[in-house]
Amino acid sequence: MLVEIVSTGDELITGSVVDTNASYIASKFYEIGLMVNRCTIVGDNKEKIQNVLEQVSDRADIVIVTGGLGPTQDDLTSEIAALISNDELKLDKQALSDIEQFFKRKKIKMSETNNKQAYLPSRAVMLRNSCGTAPGFFMNHGRAVLYFLPGVPGEMKEMFETKVLPDLFNKFEISKRLNTKISLFGVPESKAANDLKDFQTRFPDIILGFRAAFPIIEVKLSSSLLADDQDAGDVFLKAKNWIISRFDNKNIVSDKGLSMEQEVARLLIKQQKTVAVAESCTGGLISHMLTDVPGSSAYFLFSAVTYANEAKINILNVNNDTILKYGAVHEHTAEEMAKGVMEKAGSDFGISTSGIAGPTGGTDEKPVGTICIGYAEKGFSTARTYCLNFNDRTRNKQIFAAACLNFLRKKLKEFEN
Amino acid sequence: MLVEIVSTGDELITGSVVDTNASYIASKFYEIGLMVNRCTIVGDNKEKIQNVLEQVSDRADIVIVTGGLGPTQDDLTSEIAALISNDELKLDKQALSDIEQFFKRKKIKMSETNNKQAYLPSRAVMLRNSCGTAPGFFMNHGRAVLYFLPGVPGEMKEMFETKVLPDLFNKFEISKRLNTKISLFGVPESKAANDLKDFQTRFPDIILGFRAAFPIIEVKLSSSLLADDQDAGDVFLKAKNWIISRFDNKNIVSDKGLSMEQEVARLLIKQQKTVAVAESCTGGLISHMLTDVPGSSAYFLFSAVTYANEAKINILNVNNDTILKYGAVHEHTAEEMAKGVMEKAGSDFGISTSGIAGPTGGTDEKPVGTICIGYAEKGFSTARTYCLNFNDRTRNKQIFAAACLNFLRKKLKEFEN
Numbered sequence: 021m022l023v024e025i026v027s028t029g030d031e032l033i034t035g036s037v038v039d040t041n042a043s044y045i046a047s048k049f050y051e052i053g054l055m056v057n058r059c060t061i062v063g064d065n066k067e068k069i070q071n072v073l074e075q076v077s078d079r080a081d082i083v084i085v086t087g088g089l090g091p092t093q094d095d096l097t098s099e100i101a102a103l104i105s106n107d108e109l110k111l112d113k114q115a116l117s118d119i120e121q122f123f124k125r126k127k128i129k130m131s132e133t134n135n136k137q138a139y140l141p142s143r144a145v146m147l148r149n150s151c152g153t154a155p156g157f158f159m160n161h162g163r164a165v166l167y168f169l170p171g172v173p174g175e176m177k178e179m180f181e182t183k184v185l186p187d188l189f190n191k192f193e194i195s196k197r198l199n200t201k202i203s204l205f206g207v208p209e210s211k212a213a214n215d216l217k218d219f220q221t222r223f224p225d226i227i228l229g230f231r232a233a234f235p236i237i238e239v240k241l242s243s244s245l246l247a248d249d250q251d252a253g254d255v256f257l258k259a260k261n262w263i264i265s266r267f268d269n270k271n272i273v274s275d276k277g278l279s280m281e282q283e284v285a286r287l288l289i290k291q292q293k294t295v296a297v298a299e300s301c302t303g304g305l306i307s308h309m310l311t312d313v314p315g316s317s318a319y320f321l322f323s324a325v326t327y328a329n330e331a332k333i334n335i336l337n338v339n340n341d342t343i344l345k346y347g348a349v350h351e352h353t354a355e356e357m358a359k360g361v362m363e364k365a366g367s368d369f370g371i372s373t374s375g376i377a378g379p380t381g382g383t384d385e386k387p388v389g390t391i392c393i394g395y396a397e398k399g400f401s402t403a404r405t406y407c408l409n410f411n412d413r414t415r416n417k418q419i420f421a422a423a424c425l426n427f428l429r430k431k432l433k434e435f436e437n
Numbered sequence: 438m439l440v441e442i443v444s445t446g447d448e449l450i451t452g453s454v455v456d457t458n459a460s461y462i463a464s465k466f467y468e469i470g471l472m473v474n475r476c477t478i479v480g481d482n483k484e485k486i487q488n489v490l491e492q493v494s495d496r497a498d499i500v501i502v503t504g505g506l507g508p509t510q511d512d513l514t515s516e517i518a519a520l521i522s523n524d525e526l527k528l529d530k531q532a533l534s535d536i537e538q539f540f541k542r543k544k545i546k547m548s549e550t551n552n553k554q555a556y557l558p559s560r561a562v563m564l565r566n567s568c569g570t571a572p573g574f575f576m577n578h579g580r581a582v583l584y585f586l587p588g589v590p591g592e593m594k595e596m597f598e599t600k601v602l603p604d605l606f607n608k609f610e611i612s613k614r615l616n617t618k619i620s621l622f623g624v625p626e627s628k629a630a631n632d633l634k635d636f637q638t639r640f641p642d643i644i645l646g647f648r649a650a651f652p653i654i655e656v657k658l659s660s661s662l663l664a665d666d667q668d669a670g671d672v673f674l675k676a677k678n679w680i681i682s683r684f685d686n687k688n689i690v691s692d693k694g695l696s697m698e699q700e701v702a703r704l705l706i707k708q709q710k711t712v713a714v715a716e717s718c719t720g721g722l723i724s725h726m727l728t729d730v731p732g733s734s735a736y737f738l739f740s741a742v743t744y745a746n747e748a749k750i751n752i753l754n755v756n757n758d759t760i761l762k763y764g765a766v767h768e769h770t771a772e773e774m775a776k777g778v779m780e781k782a783g784s785d786f787g788i789s790t791s792g793i794a795g796p797t798g799g800t801d802e803k804p805v806g807t808i809c810i811g812y813a814e815k816g817f818s819t820a821r822t823y824c825l826n827f828n829d830r831t832r833n834k835q836i837f838a839a840a841c842l843n844f845l846r847k848k849l850k851e852f853e854n
Contacts, residue, residue, distance in 0.1 A: 303728025311720025
């Protein structure tokens with residue numbers, strides 16, 4: 021079964037926007053055991069789009085086309101779909117009513133040009149859009165069934181998942197597969213791949229994939245067996261456990277594919293504990309990550325981004341002598357920061373960072389990439405130093421923040437056991 | 438002149454990695470006045486890659502191919518390049534020496550498999566890789582000149598800019614164009630496009646583009662006239678000024694395309710001023726943005742992420758009565774937060790946010806998207822309320838943070854005049 025993806029739009033072909041739609045659709049096909057044959061990007065040009073659609077219809081069984089269903093003159097997809105299939109555009113009353121309802125709900129006056137979006141090839145089947153104005157549709161042409169979806173990622177995803185996938189399950193011999201993700205931290209992708217190099221011979225029915233969500237590596241498993249097959253579940257569990265056994269516990273962030281901050285949030289909520297953060301080199305990123313998880317007010321009390329030494333001393337009660345004697349980037353300072361912020365906030369835990377994100381500020385003794393992580397709980401505090409340099413300020417901040425949260429995560433896991 | 442881009446790799450065709458290389462290369466061609474014809478993604482499969490390369494060589498004048506130059510068995514590109522051009526792979530001694538030097542510099546033992554990377558089609562011209570192990574190369578085939586570049590984005594970019602572009606300028610009638618970006622905030626992309634709809638008739642020689650870097654809109658100008666043409670400069674300046682005149686000053690973040698945080702940093706450094714931040718709903722994002730700009734310790738002193746009311750009272754000296762009477766999300770509270778953090782840090786300015794990022798926590802009176810922004814300078818403080826809801830916690834945090842920084846930016850601009 022050959023699958024192709026076609027993304028249309030001048031914003032893509034001029035590089036203004038990265039084509040995340042094709043990547044999303046490709047990953048969805050991969051999850052159901054189909055590797056996409058080709059993805060093609062083409063601009064908003066009638067002849068070029070027509071050309072591509074003719075070629076893919078001859079080559080593939082399933083084609084997903086995104087973009088070009090909007091209300092403007094640049095939006096040519098429906099017209100071209102009609103053209104290649106010797107069809108004509110016809111008003112789809114349900115589509116028009118959906119568009120009118122959309123504007124009514126948003127309390128915006130509908131523009132004349134939006135009428136255009138309700139004209140679809142007469143023999144096509146309309147796909148309703150529940151979160152935007154552009155209806156999708158599908159039709160047969162050449163060897164293929166072609167699905168036309170809006171280019172707006174949110175609308176495309178909703179339509180792909182609720183309309184296209186069920187239709188594909190219906191039409192073709194494909195079905196839902198078992199999928200899971202395991203999140204790793206502190207293991208380079210190349211090492212993870214090497215550590216798991218025997219996987220495919222051990223588990224030939226399960227597809228192994230990797231995704232780097234820096235600094236986290238996601239190990240993705242998808243079974244080529246059907247989800248409702250009893251054996252599939254057993255094999256899948258065995259495979260997952262084998263992978264987990266190949267790594268040190270401290271590197272396994274989540275066996276459910278959660279991000280670092282989601283896992284820390286989950287553990288804090290489960291243990292009904294609160295945290296406060298003192299950040300220097302991470303500059304607010306840890307707080308930003310923790311508060312990106314909805315419901316963060318349950319466990320996140322306070323964070324102090326203390327760049328200046330005065331702030332470390334005045335706000336966090338770090339000892340002036342500690343900074344004078346050891347410097348800001350030191351385990352003693354980081355430990356006092358963690359303790360200080362915990363006491364100030366009245367939280368159960370305090371965590372802290374002090375380090376050098378670069379590009380400047382490094383010395384021979386403390387080069388760019390040096391990071392001191394502090395940790396405090398009631399009656400105990402500690403600190404560690406690491407050197408993690410990725411030659412990029414933002415990436416260094418990201419790995420520092422993840423390393424600090426990982427420290428807390430490991431402590432929380434200890435309390436669980 | 439027809440340009441095509443081919444990206445190879447299983448990680449792309451399975452959706453594990455988004456193809457940012459094609460987007461980058463497409464934008465570089467657009468800047469020199471060439472719109473790419475097609476971008477194609479294909480997996481690490483010999484027959485499929487060969488097929489695509491044959492097709493693009495017949496269709497295009499310039500082809501950029503990325504990926505598949507690594508040391509593993511999956512890396513097939515050089516072999517296929519030799520195959521389609523009836524050539525054979527031959528050891529390139531310079532390439533081998535470069536690879537050996539690379540490992541020597543990194544103090545890592547070179548693996549046997551890396552030798553493979555130095556074998557290139559015998560008639561191809563090698564392109565040296567100054568930041569990785571995979572050499573690139575170019576060769577003629579069919580109608581096209583094909584450039585083969587590594588898939589690692591950093592290595593690809595370096596090679597494209599320092600080797601491919603100069604070679605293209607040499608071979609073809611293309612040359613550097615004038616380019617600029619203007620950053621807008623608070624103007625939806627559709628409105629920006631509409632406000633500038635007369636642009637193309639007024640300035641037919643200049644290409645207008647938009648790029649959404651939420652919540653900033655970048656308006657991109659590139660001249661189709663050559664950079665060394667005297668008139669080009671005049672027309673370009675006129676065009677830029679016309680665009681600036683179409684928007685309110687408060688919406689123009691930077692006429693040099695800087696991001697919000699870069700522009701705020703630039704103004705603070707120029708005026709030798711410092712800032713402290715009190716964040717509630719933005720949860721550390723403002724601090725993270727400000728400290729992402731290298732050299733931020735010059736103007737950023739301290740930030741307090743005060744989620745809990747106790748933290749607002751204890752750390753920022755917000756009046757208990759203010760919170761009791763008006764609540765945490767109120768202009769009075771935001772103003773006291775800004776003043777409090779400025780005084781605590783001894784900075785020249787204080788800025789603050791208090792609002793509701795969602796998805797929960799909204800009320801009829803204060804719905805999700807409500808954001809109070811506080812501002813303090815010596816002897817003066819104020820606050821404003823906005824309602825900016827994008828139905829997404831992360832996007833709401835982003836627009837809240839940008840709105841707060843924009844408030845400070847406007848004040849800094851006032852001091853300049």
